[in-house]
Amino acid sequence: MASGKLLRQLIRSGVDGDDTGFRSISEALIAEERQKHHNLLANDLEKILYGSDSLSSSKSVAQLNLKQSIPVDKERGLPLLELKEPVRGLNEVVLGDTNRESIKRILKEYNREEILRSWGMRPVERVLFCGPPGCGKTISAEALAFELNRPLCIIRLDSVVSSYLGETSANLRKVFDFIQSSPVVALFDEFDALGKERADVAEHGELKRVVNTFLQMLDGFSGQSLIIAATNHEDILDSAIWRRFEDVLAFEYPTVAQIKNLLGLKLRGVRREFEYTKQVTGLFKNTSHADIERILKRAIKDMLLDGEEFLKLEHIQHALKNEKARKKSLTKSTRKTAAK
Numbered sequence: 399m400a401s402g403k404l405l406r407q408l409i410r411s412g413v414d415g416d417d418t419g420f421r422s423i424s425e426a427l428i429a430e431e432r433q434k435h436h437n438l439l440a441n442d443l444e445k446i447l448y449g450s451d452s453l454s455s456s457k458s459v460a461q462l463n464l465k466q467s468i469p470v471d472k473e474r475g476l477p478l479l480e481l482k483e484p485v486r487g488l489n490e491v492v493l494g495d496t497n498r499e500s501i502k503r504i505l506k507e508y509n510r511e512e513i514l515r516s517w518g519m520r521p522v523e524r525v526l527f528c529g530p531p532g533c534g535k536t537i538s539a540e541a542l543a544f545e546l547n548r549p550l551c552i553i554r555l556d557s558v559v560s561s562y563l564g565e566t567s568a569n570l571r572k573v574f575d576f577i578q579s580s581p582v583v584a585l586f587d588e589f590d591a592l593g594k595e596r597a598d599v600a601e602h603g604e605l606k607r608v609v610n611t612f613l614q615m616l617d618g619f620s621g622q623s624l625i626i627a628a629t630n631h632e633d634i635l636d637s638a639i640w641r642r643f644e645d646v647l648a649f650e651y652p653t654v655a656q657i658k659n660l661l662g663l664k665l666r667g668v669r670r671e672f673e674y675t676k677q678v679t680g681l682f683k684n685t686s687h688a689d690i691e692r693i694l695k696r697a698i699k700d701m702l703l704d705g706e707e708f709l710k711l712e713h714i715q716h717a718l719k720n721e722k723a724r725k726k727s728l729t730k731s732t733r734k735t736a737a738k
């Protein structure tokens with residue numbers, strides 16, 4: 399039987415109408431029963447607490463009625479996160495073998511969550527995505543949400559980090575409360591904002607406290623959401639952060655085979671005059687998936703504007719030229735901004 403202390407607290411929270419307290423005490427009670435290997439009772443309690451179908455079938459943003467409760471930053475009144483209904487599944491993402499296997503494994507853990515829970519275990523809850531821009535971190539998070547039939551919740555850490563440091567911890571608390579209240583795929587984007595700021599800012603001690611708060615919240619997280627952190631700057635994350643993630647997926651520029659798959663995917667339904675030969679895939683060496691996609695879109699537009707029915711290699715070459723010019727002007731303007 400549950401300890402008298404927890405039962406007293408549970409009834410007190412019910413009488414006081416304290417929803418958050420009721421939830422966390424119930425979770426502590428379930429954990430206690432599980433520790434005693436009363437797995438069936440713990441499962442039943444969990445079903446009562448989260449709803450009978452919460453473990454196996456998930457719901458959309460509208461069904462969960464989440465939009466109304468999006469937390470905002472007190473100082474600026476801006477939303478701290480963005481909720482999205484995922485539309486692209488795993489078959490819309492080109493991945494290397496290792497990452498595809500890792501993602502399939504994560505899905506398996508969630509799809510067979512009940513078995514794991516009946517043994518007192520939980521599916522993977524914290525995953526780190528790292529790698530250069532445009533190589534599939536966000537789209538992979540979307541695909542995970544799509545396959546799990548959950549909303550995708552994107553948290554941009556740079557907007558959570560407030561100019562008033564005390565407010566940052568409060569913002570983080572609001573975000574964690576939100577993702578704890580419903581099962582979502584929570585993507586903490588630009589995750590390095592926390593680590594980076596710590597090195598730059600004079601109030602080093604305060605920011606360190608914010609990072610520690612974040613880590614404590616991660617450690618204390620007991621909801622059913624899958625937490626993904628994404629960064630382009632994995633080198634500046636310290637070991638305390640790395641340690642928290644059970645799985646790390648590295649996203650890189652596509653290999654020749656992946657470029658071929660990407661061309662097949664992004665040119666689906668487009669009639670073309672060329673095959674995906676080495677000469678063609680070679681045009682996209684050292685180019686991110688997102689850049690390849692942009693080049694292809696431009697080439698297709700050119701084809702349409704030229705009144706042609708077939709995509710020609712010249713359309714691609716022309717779009718590539720344009721991309722090079724675009725990159726050049728971007729580099730120039732970045733240099734100018736840096737010099738100011």
Ligand SMILES: Nc1ncnc2c1ncn2[C@@H]1O[C@H](COP(=O)(O)OP(=O)(O)OP(=O)(O)O)[C@@H](O)[C@H]1O
Nearest residue numbers: 490491492530531532533534535536537687688691
């Ligand atoms: N591996 C991929 N497979 C298919 N499409 C991709 C892939 N990677 C990127 N894309 C396309 O490029 C777009 C941008 O990619 P995405 O947002 O996933 O990049 P990212 O790694 O999150 O970049 P950033 O670090 O800038 O956030 C996607 O919406 C998708 O259309």
Ligand SMILES: [Mg+2]
Nearest residue numbers: 535536587628
């Ligand atoms: Mg991204």
